[in-house]
Amino acid sequence: MLKVGTAAPVFQANSTKGIVDLQAYIGKENIVLIFYPGDDTPICTKQLCAVQDHYANIEQANTAVFGVNPGGMDKKRSFAEKFRYEFPLIMDEDESIRKAYDVGKVLGLFFQQRIVYIIGKNGTILYAKKGNPPVSELLHVIENQA
Known part of the structure; x- marks a missing residue:
């Protein structure tokens, strides 16, 4: 896991909303990167739905x-x-993004770890935490950067 204060690696990748170029966000917005093990699995669904529930506040x-x-x-x-x-x-x-962000695999197996990063507008990591931190914690960090 990358440490707070580290420059966030930039990347371009395909997404459900087209190509994402992280560099385009640096200097303009904070960024929350949620590394999660699997699509449509119980814990991942709960985690991403919690973020969606607060998406208006985050945005x-x-x-x-x-x-x-x-x-x-x-x-x-x-x-x-x-x-x-x-x-x-x-x-x-x-898995180049996972590797760039030093996200390991659960017990070295197939699934990647669950890690959340918050990247500041300046491109450095402000927050890094394994697991499923509460959205209120993420909002606290974000709101202190806005």
Whole structure:
């Protein structure tokens, strides 16, 4: 896991809402990157639905949100449509984003770890936490940067 204060690696990747170029957000918005193990699985659904429930507040704080995992685009689109996620789900097919952000695999196996990063407008990591932190915690960090 990358440490707070580290420059966030930039990338371009396909998502449920088209190509995402992280560099385009640097200097303009804060960014929340949610690395999650699987599309349409119970804990991942709960985590991303909690973010969606507070998406208006997050967006109001000039912050972009992206979910990231290596799953296929068809499953991502279905998952995003089913739960009406307003934020893009990024396909990290070759796992280059996971590796750049030092996101490990659960017990070294197939699924990536669950990690949330918040990147400031200046492109540095402001927050890094394993697991499923409460959205209120994310909002606290974001609102103090807005």
